Amino acid sequence: MTAREKHDRMANAIRFLSMDAVEAANSGHPGLPMGAADIATVLFSRFMSFDPIHPHWPDRDRFVLSAGHGSMLLYSLLYLLGYEDMTIDEIRNFRQLGSKTAGHPEYGHATGIETTTGPLGQGLANAVGMAIAERKLADEYGSDLVDHHTYVLAGDGCLMEGISQEAIALAGHLKLNKLIVLWDDNGISIDGAVSLSDSTDQQARFEASGWETVGVDGHDPDAIAAAIERARSSDKPTMIACKTTIGYGAPTRAGTSKAHGSPLGPEEIIGARKALGWTSEPFEIPSEVLDDWRVVGLTAGKKRVAWQERLDAADATVRGEFERRMRGDLPAGFESAMAKYKKQLADDQPKVATRKSSEMALEVINGALSETIGGSADLTGSNNTRTAQTAPITPDDFSGRYLHYGIREHGMAAAMNGIALHGGLIPYGGTFLVFSDYARPAMRLASLMGIRSIFVMTHDSIGLGEDGPTHQPVEHLAALRAIPNHMVYRPADAMETAECWELALADTGSPSTLALTRQNLPALRTEFDKDNRCAYGAYEIASAADDAVVSIFASGSEVEIAVQAKSALEANGHPTRVVSVPCLDLFAKQSEDYRNAIIGDAPVKIAVEAGIRQPWDALLGYDGIFVGMNSFGASGPYQKLYAHFGITAEAVTAAAESRLHDHAGRK
Amino acid sequence: MNIQVEPNIEAAASERDMANAIRALTMDAVQNANSGHPGMPMGMADVATVLFNRFIKIDPAKSDWPDRDRFVLSAGHGSMLQYAIHHLIGYPDMPIEELKRFRQLGSRTAGHPEYGHALGIETTTGPLGQGLATAVGMAIAERMMAARFGPKLVDHHTYVIAGDGCLQEGISHEAIDLAGHLNLGKLIVLWDDNRISIDGPTSLSTSMSQPARFKAAGWEVRIVDGHDTSDIAQAIEKARKSRKPSLIACRTVIGRGAPNMEGSEKIHGAPLGADEISATRANISWADESFVIPENVACAWRSIAIRGRRARSAWQARLGSSRRRKGFEAAIAGGLPRNIGRNFSAFRKRHVEEATEVATRKASEMVLGVINAATKLTVGGSADLTHSNLTVTEGLGSVAPRHFKGRYIHYGIREHGMAAAMNGMALHGGVIPYGGTFLVFSDYARGAMRLSALMEQRVIYVMTHDSIGLGEDGPTHQPVEHLAMLRATPNLNVFRPADIIETAEAWELALASEKTPSVLVLSRQGLPMLREAHTRENRSTRGAYILREAMGERDVTLIATGSEVEIAKAAADKLMTESSVRAAIVSMPCWELFEKQSEDHRRSVLGNAPRIAIEAAARLGWDRWTGDNGAFIGMSSFGASAPADDLYKHFGITADAVCSKARDLLRGAAS
């Protein structure tokens, strides 16, 4: 048998598993796996380093299926290569509840899935982060331990999405030459021909971004191999435009949008079997073909053995540190460094903006942790994300620990996800809270994947002042808190900021957003506490003089207002308690008893936050009072805005007293 | 139109003086506010002066003249450029006092240009990239209106000033690809190529060849010295003749004129300080006091308005004698045909009678059939999900390069660009844009959707596949938190209709909401008919209503939206037959409208019995309606990949779950 024949039947194995699985599920996308089967076969059989038996091997090549709708391509590969958890039953259960073979590849559902894809463009942008992490760790640990490629299979949709521009611009700038993008250039998307909506010369576009490009016939294995070979020796990232036919092999649907996202139907599948000379039953792979694939899996694994020997031979501390970082554990000594810092805060009681508090905390964190990697979307001096330890990374020097992501919030967030997924590093990155809107799709994926990306979102309310409503978040706290598994912290002073940072870093299963002020805030927590009080999500920061008749709940900059209102109310004879709520998400996770105790039974409940009411409804119920925003903001000095929008201690006091008055009247 | 390529002769002041007037006003206003961004206006003063002095067709006395050129300051932080020009040209609402109140509460001169705050601000900018993408929509609308009403009535340019930030943002990619694809030759982008952004030189984060990138997207590109007025003018002149959209890369120095700060990021976003201002005055030979403009310079600027006024008069005459006048004016007014209400009512009546049972996305398509036949204003589209969103109707015809007679736009896989383009179309006037994608991808479009709300534009988002009900595509495609996010946005009406009748009602309300964008949240899966009888009244108008009252006094109130109203109804029936529990069913298609009702009305709908809300989405915000002793049945995590029915069971969003929750509540209330 010729090499070509062997290739063809290996590729056809992908095609038929994909057709069969989609047919059985009566749902799914056969077009991409069938069209890109040749590319994937060449890539995995000739180039990829990985080990199905040790899927988490740190120095494996990363393969990212950015066109996630083509999930059956990936599942087929994983099965064929011998990943243990990807059995044929999983393939048969494609898209069924509880299977590992979800509609789109879900990180954590099966080994070998490097990232969750489906929302187009994300995988490509994650891969940029992975490639950054590779370069960074190679710089730290040397090419003996870190030397791998990141391959991406992207479709037309990935390249049309705006995020792709942010991603490729950053990759081109940083000369991420071990990033190789295979573009499934099939000229088809859902609405029909790509020419309905696009006339862009993609190769020219990538070249403009500092990439190498080459165009090949995506069904010619040797041409694909030659292109990948060339890409691997380039000093730039490479985009390989692979001209393919969507649904290759399907007699009537190939080359049309009909192959994109629905089962082919029995007749079409019979036709494909004929056209491709495939005689096996559905879900059956001829043993010679399966053997060919399994040999690929076994051979690829040999590289891992050599790597393990190198790791074993490495200096014990280097090895220990490398392994710790890959596990994602924080180093011994971190806790004590933070404790020392918090004691200092209790002494100093600084009156600073929480963005500044964050910088102060980061100064300690970045000193104690070698794995943090900071950055900002062109707002470094505003987000206060850079510290003494974090020199910038440049195209030719990755010894730094800071990324100037450019004005690319979405690309930044997705790259951070890629860095976190790669392992060995903890990414944090900043922008204005309002521009979380631009980064949202990637922030959502961080939550869905349960990874430790830390978003430093400053300028968190009308408190930013003159920049006006386009820059003033109003609904963003609600929008982020609504995301499952997304921890939103809004600390009230330097002590809380330090605590929130500790929580964010310790949380290996959730991303965090720190919402921080531009304006200065007083120190409210003036004593050192061994217990991290923010860990409860909400706690009583000031207790009432007597049995409380008013409970005020507040977060961030509004805790100061709450405390002032408390003084005023108590001066008027109304015992009032103040609950600081740095994290509603964590509060929701506390025991029923704790929550009831914190919510308390004061007859008047008021929440204060310079945002929209919604997140507070669960605390307030139908009758509670909310002091905050119910419209967009305005441009003006911030003190005037607080007064204009009625978010003041006076307003809180008046609202409480008026309600107390009503209650008295009712009795 | 007669364009003057040579500078205005009668004006004694040079364009350099005119540009320096912008610089001086900018420095003064930023200094006065002790806040703002002087660098960009000072750097682009020469380019803006040439553009306005020689080309732009506007009439400050009639700032909403439909055939004016559109000027979009995409780099919105440079707002003082726009305010200075507006003052100098003589917009009646931009006296010098407004410049003195730059960035103060209640002034027209907000930190970033806010649409509606002052005449001539064509769109709100500040979030980078939006202006550029909005301008693409304006340029599309121009072509469509020209195709409909002819070049005598519609023939104008859209000019954009964009900065490095605008071009780094991903949305710019979506925008320029779409513009290039559609050959929007009358779109001209002036790029402030100053190689500086906030963190420092742009070389910190980019090595992009923007000219090559724009060429790859099908644009014509020219590179000029942004301080050489004749170079700039020639490039604009050529760009105006191009059949492709044009990028003019204007090599500039940020903060040009400030001797110690120009060319550095330090001048991007902070006042120059008194010393640097004096030094700049000396440097540019500007003797006048702050906020004072020499008469000859003022005169030169004001004469620009004369050219605009003439052009407008000529246009007015053409309109007067045009047989298309009526149609044109009606389109610009944006009104709907008077009989459309009757059409909606007839549609609802028929479908109640026929008990039509369809997915609400399908219902939306059927309603659109009525709407698109009744008015020519609507322009549909989708981000490559036409047959999933069901946004196209018979005979709309597609917009394609050189073919703008159609009314359907294939936006490509560009949700953000689509939303921003729709903003631009709505702002341009003459069209009512609606566009579709999956609800979960509202995340991608958020940046622009927020601006629809802030600018109070009638943009209609058709967001289908609205919950786990979409099934197998799994958690990446299943919205959970999106309803909460959209409802949290001020001035955005979120409709989640429960059947074809509510879908028609939602569309009717969305079209009538001239100052509020709407999101129609629609199911993939089929839904039953819930209304029992036709009502003349649009029952969704008040946001929520009692779909079915309890038989006798209420024991419990079930509140639901969209696909979950069916579940509420099944639960109510079950509660009655199995436990003699009397449940009222409230359908709540639009929170925002319900919130606007009187407290009394709201109480009368919600009732005093314990309440259970049912929605296949996150709980956030529902407690407002369920109250202290209420309960919620919905999602508390991301979804999963499986057939829809399996998922509803798996996540416990079923009539049985509602019933057992109701019994729990009643037991609790009794004890």
Ligand SMILES: Cc1ncc(C[n+]2csc(CCOP(=O)(O)OP(=O)(O)O)c2C)c(N)n1
């Ligand atoms: C952000 C985002 N928008 C929309 C979709 C819906 N969608 C899935 S595949 C697809 C078309 C993709 O076209 P292409 O990448 O060319 O894939 P092909 O049809 O060639 O497989 C669309 C619009 C999505 N998954 N993600």
Ligand SMILES: Cc1ncc(C[n+]2csc(CCOP(=O)(O)OP(=O)(O)O)c2C)c(N)n1
């Ligand atoms: C979407 C978005 N992200 C971030 C910002 C904050 N921001 C305002 S201006 C700016 C830098 C812009 O650089 P450039 O466009 O080159 O403007 P220049 O400094 O040249 O005036 C940034 C990051 C913003 N306004 N919008």
Ligand SMILES: [Mg+2]
């Ligand atoms: Mg394609």
Ligand SMILES: [Mg+2]
């Ligand atoms: Mg710049």
